[in-house]
Amino acid sequence: MPKSPLLPTLLLCAVAFALPLAAASAATGGTYVLHGTAYRVAVEIADDGQSLTVVEPNKQSLYSRVPGSSPAAYEFTNPTNGIRYGMRLVGEGEIEAYKPDVPDAAPTRLVLQTPAGAPADDEDAAALGDADGFDALAERYMERAQSDPDNAQLWTMCGAAALGRSMGSGIEVRRNLENAASLLKLILTDATGSPCADAIPEDVWAAAP
Secondary structure: EEOOOOOOOOOEEEEOOOOOOOHHHHHOOOEEEEEOOEEEEEEOOOOOOOOEEEEEEEEEEEEEOOOOOOOOOEEEEEOOOEEEEEEEEEEEOOEEEEOOOOOOOOOEEEEEEEEEOOOOOHHHHHHEEEEEEEEHHHHHHHHHHOOOOOHHHHHHHHHHEEEEEEEOOHHHHHHHHHHHHHHHHEOOOOOOOOOOOOOOOOOHHHHHO
């Protein structure tokens, strides 16, 4: 069981995984990665700075600017469960994903990987393209994070790991899984085995520092 309170579910999973610059006019759109994981999302910011769109492999969410917010903040209400999510542009190439209705929860950090308009590398294309069974697994973990808020941080990280596996295989994916495992080991009271072996295999868990 995690020692610390929940972190926002990204997206979200979103999420989510995405921004900021101190003012909306200076904000940077592009591909963002959830800090410490392989979870990536595309972030699009309207020219007038009044809306922000988060694009994931299987969905997109339109966030509206919070009037008078500084740094610029955007909110979106999930029509399925009524939960509000926020994205705050806290610095150049950095976003905080948070839940407006849970102000004491630590935000999730997303960092810019590829600015909008820059040539996307193969991994970016894979991250934003079609996903396989691990994408569905990621969704299940994200749903679990919402239904089990006391352990939301744990399930969010498992979901991010599963989505990372949907993006491919090889050395980099394994490294990202080990990073996720290392972060989880910091918050678990019992880290003897992977809490989500279908997303983070036991051999990866054992190898992670």
